[in-house]
Amino acid sequence: MRVAALGLGARSVAFLGLVLATSSFALASRMDELVIALGGDNEAARAEARQLLPRESVEVVPKLLPLMAGDDEQVWRAAFNVLSDLIGEVGVPGREAERRIVTDHLMTLLVPEQSAKVKMRALRLLPVLVPDGYALTPIADLLADAQVRERARAALVELGTADAAAALRAYLPKADATFQVALLDGLSQVRDADSIDACLKLVDSPDARVRVAALRSVAWMGNPSLIATARAQLLAADDVLKAEARNVFVRLLYTTETRGGNWQILVETYLGLLAEDDRLLKEAALAGLGRIGDGTCVVPVLAVIKSVDNPTRAIAIEALRTMQGVDVARALVEAYPVLDGALQASLLGVLGSKQNHAVLPVLTQAASSGEPAIRMAALQALAATELPDALEALMAAGRAEAAEERAAARKGILQVADALRRAGKPKEAGRAYAVALGFAGDDDAARTALAGVAACPIPAAFEVVMEVAGRESLKPQAVPALTAVAGALVAAGQREQALKAYETIRDLGGGTETMRLVAKGMKDLGADIDVSALLGIVTNWWVVGPFELGPENAAWNQALIGEPNVDLNARYMAGKRRLDWRQVVSQDERGLLDLLKVLGPAQQAIAYAYTEIEVPQETPAVLRIGVDDSERVWVNGEKVFEHFVARGLVVDQDQVPITLKAGRNVILMKIWQNTLGWEFCVRITTPDGQPVSFTQRSAK
Amino acid sequence: MVIVLAGTVVAGAAEPRLRFERQRIGDVIYETACAFDVDKDGAIDIVSGEFWFRGPTFEQRHRICELKRVDDYYDNFSDYPLDVNGDGYLDLITGGWWGKTLQWRENPKGEPIPWKTHAIDECGSVETTRFWDVDGDGHVEAVPNAGGNVVFYKLIRDAQGKGTGRFSRHEVKMGDCGHGLGFGDVNGDGRGDFIVPEGWIEAPEDRINGKWTFHPDFHLGSASIPIPVHDVNADGLADLIVGMGHDYGLFWYEQRRDNAGERSWVKHVIDADRSQYHDLVLDDIDKDGQVELITGKRYRAHAFSDPGSLDPVGLYYFKIDGGKFRRITLDYGPAATSSGAGIYLWVADIDGNGWKDIIAPGKEGVYLFRNMGPIEADQ
Secondary structure (H helix, E strand, C coil), X not given: CCCCCCCCCHHHHXXXXXXXXXXXXXXXXXXXXXXXXXXXXXXXXXXXXXXXXXXXXXXHHHHHHHHHCCCCHHHHHHHHHHHHHHHHHHCCCCCHHHHHHHHHHHHHHHCCCCCHHHHHHHHHHHHHCCCCCCCCHHHHHHHHCCCCHHHHHHHHHHHCCHHHHHHHHHHHHHCCHHHHHHHHHHHHHHCCHHHHHHHHHHHHCCCHHHHHHHHHHHHHHCCHHHHHHHHHHHHHXXXXXXXHHHHHHHHHHHHHHHHCCCHHHHHHHHHHHCCCCCHHHHHHHHHHHHHHCCHHHHHXXXXXXXXXXXXXXXXXXXXXXXXXXXXXXXXXXXXXXXXXXXXXXXXXXXXXXXXXXXXXXXXXXXXXXCCHHHHHHHHHHHHHHCCHHHHHXXXXXXXXXXXXXXXXXXXXXXXXXXHHHHCCCHHHHHHHHHHHHHCCCCHHHHHHHHHHHHHCCCHHHHHHHHHHHCCHHHHHHHHHHHHHHHHHHHHCCCHHHHHHHHHHHHHHCCCHHHHHHHHHHHHHCCCCCCHHHHCCEECEEEEEEEEECCHHHHHHHCCCCCCCCCCCCCEEEECCEEEECEEEECCCCCCCEEHHXXXXXXXXXXXXXXXXXXXXXXXXXXXXXXEECEEEEEECCEEEEECCCCCCCCCCCEEEEEEECCEEEEEEEEEEECCCCCEEEEEEECCCCCECCCEECCCC | CEEECCXXXXXXXXXXXXXXXXXXXXXXXXXXXXXXXXXXXXXXXXXXCCEEECCCCCCCEEECCCCCEECCEECCCCCEEECCCCCCCCEEEEECCCCXXXXXXXXXXXXXXXXXXXXXXXXXXXXXXXXXXXXXXXXXXEEEEECXXXXXXXXXXXXXXXXXXXXXXXXXXXXCCCCCCEEECCCCCCXXXXXXXXXXXXXXXXXXXXXXXXXXXXXXXXXXXXXXXXXXXXXXXXXXXXXXXXXXXXXXXXXXXXXXXXXXXXXXXXXXXXXXXXXXXXXXXXXXCCCEEEEEECCCEEEECCCCCCCCEEEEEEECHHHCCEEEEEEEECCCCCCCCCCECEEECCCCCCCCEEEECCCCCCEEEEEEEEHHHHC
């Protein structure tokens, strides 16, 4: 049916809708207008109707059916799309009644009077629409219609319900062979248990294609009882059907495998197939054994390997690799000695993958083979075992002449170590990392090993870590490793070595946290150490003051004590008061010294603080000073910093680059007190912020 | 003791094979299961842990109780059906490691409501419980492998033979009884004796009041529960079949007697390469008139700390064949796709087709293996 176009613009339609929106008549009219627009010639009006009609009620459906049954492609497609959207709308829970109404209408397109193409359109829409329990007879009847039977079959398959399956199987006896194959394939997709018997009846069909399809349709059941039949069909299949028959047979075996419960039958079937001339079948059997085989399958698979080339050989070796269980490793080891050299070499990787102690003697022996390629393969396999007992053979290879083997051994040792660490075996991993460190051929390997030692420290790693600790390039990794090992030594009661380790770390220097650990460790071991100095904090001071600042801060620029020279025995007069140097030691963990407590209350005043430290060698450093209020600083008689501002103390607020000379260094600070608090603290670090360890002159 | 390394023989291809249909029961991971008609509707139901699953489809489940859970263990190490209170409905006898108590759960006459749990005795941590007719009166007694002791609990029945809900407690051996427990007539006197890891305990004539005699004849290790007593080699002497519950190995111990009547035991290896054989059942599932040994791996018996715990799981029956022990495998593979045997499996004809089925519980899932009879009959 072709409908004349109204030619209403969007605005007109909207206006019409607005005016008439309050009456059902108006609604019906609006729906009709849209339907007319959908079937009209005006593209814009049709497009708008296409968008708006899906929002209408299901009452629009009978009005759309004539459009969908028409010949104008633009029109029937538009109607089809509107219906498709409507079907989506009513497909949600709670709208079952509407869904049924729409189904009733669409089913009318399947009557014999309708053309094949109309039926086809309806069949495309129905599968997602038909509610459960709806009579499928109109669709099932179309299975007899040669023009649309395939679409009807597809619709029933897509429906996938028990009723759909019943319709499919009911037509099986009536269908010709070609369509039987299609129906069986459909039932295969539906997986309906009630259809099994109907499908199996066709296993005896005179048509080979049907027989194969019948088996394929029930292969999903994974019923091992069908294996013999499927096998017989494969044997009887001609060249045309052979691939399909093989596919069905292998699919049946696989589904039987996944359904479970019949391992023995399956494995015996797979083993039997190893003798097949059919390469693909043999490979399928090997893959199956790789998935589920146990130790009893090893010898038969090895026998296959001897008689085949790649790719079958590679598949067989992979099967041996993927078979699980201790008995697989044991069977491989037992069979290994009588295998030819090439096969032995091929199996080394398989043996390593078993990660079982039983394979170690074979791999160890292979690692000392006269053939370099075998030695390399054995080393990789030893590493793959990830067993601590593989280390000995890897260590031996670590001393090999060939650089390639030494590298493989080093890599293998680290691989074992990492695996042990992942497995939560820190002691074994620590030992492996220590071994790896001993064999590290370059800094990268050593760094990796040191990181491992740090994570899994053991006392036995002490010597090997000490050996590399002095290498500047390894210092960032050596310090934490040695710190961790020192802790392990302490825990093991090896005090002397622990102390050596701590002293080494102290001399190497490290982060604040490291130095805290060192300090604590050494203190726990009874060492006489200056913890603060280890952390770069200056705690020992001589102070003198308060001196009056004077008008216009005059004293700030006067050498009140003859600075930068210092005489700790000197005495000074501040007004009528006599001032002496006082020795004080900060007990604060930041090294903070409260001058108000030491020197007494003061405002607008000056004090001096003096200290001496020793370092073993010339050291670029940074004085990190916090002062309330501010300061002038001399190091070894040279003024290095000056600041004159009223402020509170913030740790490290002034950072002064200096160079400490080897031996004794003197530091003098002139400290200004404005009002309220009067305090300071000093620590010394390297330019990159690590504490500088030093010895302080003792404040007696 | 002599150890003979025999190994497992894999069955030949010519032997008829039983076909099984495997069905996962719910999505539960309890280690115990049994089957009986809970609601007396004529269909066998499956009981496992906190639920019973309505037969014959086992798709609908009903809660029995809430079980204490510790890591991936549920405090429920047996599920044995017994009409404890004489109301005509089968109740459950159970117990767990953490609860340290032997218990029975009262069947609410098949109603789909929670069951009431009653304590029988605080017997110590229950590894599992087994049920044997210890005193030969035709009724089973409950024997928990618990507290290092061998104690059995006898249901007190009324004059009509109905359970009263009460149990009497009978000590066999107190102390030094570790992991592993068996029962059977070791010395051929017609009375069942107990087997513990360090020896066997000879039954007196009066098994309720008499003194049981311990014979420290062997060291079985961390043995299975049960330790079946069976004349493996048909020489007229009872032998022992022992699984390693927490290690590799399945063995049988041959009983020998010399001319002087001195008893000795020879250890034979059935399987050295698979581990955690915790539960062993003897039953004739292929209907050849001979019992088979039905067993498998208890997956994560001690989490992953037991030797072989990462190896594949498996469910098997062994043809005993005079001691050749041919293994027939039903399932073998990763726990995600395969079944082991749990700590308390069940063998019975559940679907009524005349062939005994297996319910294999476990932390990998509870599976029903429907025995469909020989595959040759289908072909």
